[in-house]
Amino acid sequence: MTASPACQHQQDARINGIAKSESDSDSGVLTRGSLRRTLPDICFELQAKIDAFLSEQTDDAVLRNVQSQVRVSMDVIQQALRRYGPDHLSLSYNGGKDCLVLLILILGCLPGWASLPSPPPSDIAANDTSAPTTSEPPQASTPVASGRPLQAIYIVSKDPFAEVEEFVERSAQQYHLDLKRYALPMRPALEAYLEDRPAVKAVFLGTRRTDPHGEFLTHFDPTDEGWPQFMRVHPVIDWHYVEIWAFIRHLEIPFCELYNRGFTSLGGVTDTRPNPALAVSGDTSKFRPAYELRDDDEERLGRDSR
Template structure:
C-alpha cells in the first residue's frame, strides 16, 4: 500500500521534550529546530547549513564525544558531497522512517544542499523520500514522520510492509516503478544494524533486488554520537525515545530497552512497569545494547 504525505508546513509544533544540558562534553539542547514557524525549503537548507558549520567551528577537547561527532560529521558531509557530484538531484531520494539515524542523515543532507536556488529560480520545492513502515506502526512514529514531512519539506511516499504479501524488497520495487529516474537512495543504516557490518559508503543493491545505489553517510557513527549530534543541535525527535525506546520498529516487536528500566528502591521495577519508568534513549551508551528492546 502506498500513500503520500503532503510536504506543505502548517502550524509546526516545537520540541518533543524538556531541553536538558549534559555536563559531559557540554551537550546542550536549549535550541529547537526546525523553528515553530513555516520556513521555505531554501530557508531550511540555509538554517541546516548554518547550524552544521557553526557546530564544526566549535572547539572541543580532542578526546571528547563532541569532537568525535565533528569528525563523523565531516566524513558524512564528504560522502553526501560525493553523491551530489555523481548524481543530479532528480536521481536522488532519501529513505526516512522517523528514526534517530535517518534524522541525522536528513539534516546533514539538507545542509549539503546549500547554496541552493529558490523554487522560483528552478530549485527544489521538496525532498523526495520513501517511508517503509511495518504493518503495526506506532502512532508516535507516524505523527513524527508527518511532522517531518511538513517541517523539512519532504515529499514522502509511504508503503506498508506486510510479509509475505509486501516486503522491503517489493516496497522499493514499487517506489522505483513510480520514480524510475531515481538511481541512488540515501539510507540511515549504521554498522551495528542488521546486515550493516560489511556495508560501505556506496553499495549497489544485491542481485534480485531493484537496481539502485544505497548511500550510507552515517554507517560508521556510534549510538552515542548520533544522540550527541541530535541533542547538541537541538533537533526535535520522536517522543518514543524519551520513554526508553532505543530502536524503533512495529508495536509487536519493539519495547522500551531493559537497560534503561528505572530501579525502584534499589530493585528493578520488573515487568509491566508504567510508561515513564524508563530513562530516555540518549542515556544508553553502548552500541551493542541499542536493539535489546527489539524481538
C-alpha cells in the same frame, strides 16, 4: 539557587533536544509555526548550524568524534550529489534517529551543491551502472534554488506506533520531503517506489555498522542481486550510538517522543519495547531516555530478533 519548576521544565526540554513552544504539551512534537518556513530557509539555517558546530572548540571527546563523523558524512553526501544530482537521489526515512541525522546533514549540504565540482571519472565506480550518463545544470536541479522538496520513501513497519506515524508526517512537512509511503515488506515497497519514481538511481540510508547486515557495508553499495537495482548510499555507516544522540541533542533537533520513553530502536508495536537496559532501578515500568544508553551492543535489546 534551585530552578523553579517552570524553568526546570524548559531546561529539560532543551536538554532533550526538543524545540518546544508553550502550546506543545508533548516533548518531541515539532512546533506548528515551523511548518510555515520555506525549504531554502531551512537548508541555509541547517548549513549555518552545522558549520558553527564544526568550528566549535570543545574538550568533550564525544563531540570531537561527532565533528569528525560529520565531516566524513558530508563528504559522502557531496559525492552522491555530484554523482547523481538531487533529481536522481532519494532518502529512506522512517522518523528514526539515524535517518533523522542523515536528513539534517543532507539538507545542510544542499545550499552548496550548485558549486560542487563535477566528479572525475575515477570517482564513479565502474560497476555503478545506475549513475546518470548526463546531468542537468545544477541551478535547475538544486532544491534550494527551485524550492522542490527532497524525494523520500517511508516503508511503514508492521503495526506502526501512532507516535512514529505522527512524527514522520510532521517532520516530512517541516523539512519539505516529497515522501511516498508504502505499507509493504521492504522488497515490494522498493519495487513500487521505483515504479513511481523511475528517475531515482540512488537512495540515502541511515544504516550503521552495528545494524543487522551492516557489518560489511561501505559508503556506496549497489543493491544485491534479485533486489530492485539502485545505489545504496550510507553516509552515517560508521557513527556510534552515542554520537548520533550527541549530534541530535547538541544541535537541538526535534525527535520522536518514544525516545524519551526508553525506546532505543523503533520498529512496530508488536516487536518493539522500551530498552530493558534503561529501566530505572530494575523497574520495568519506568525507563530513562534513549540518549542515556552508552553501549552500541545494547541498542536493539528492546527489539525482537528475526
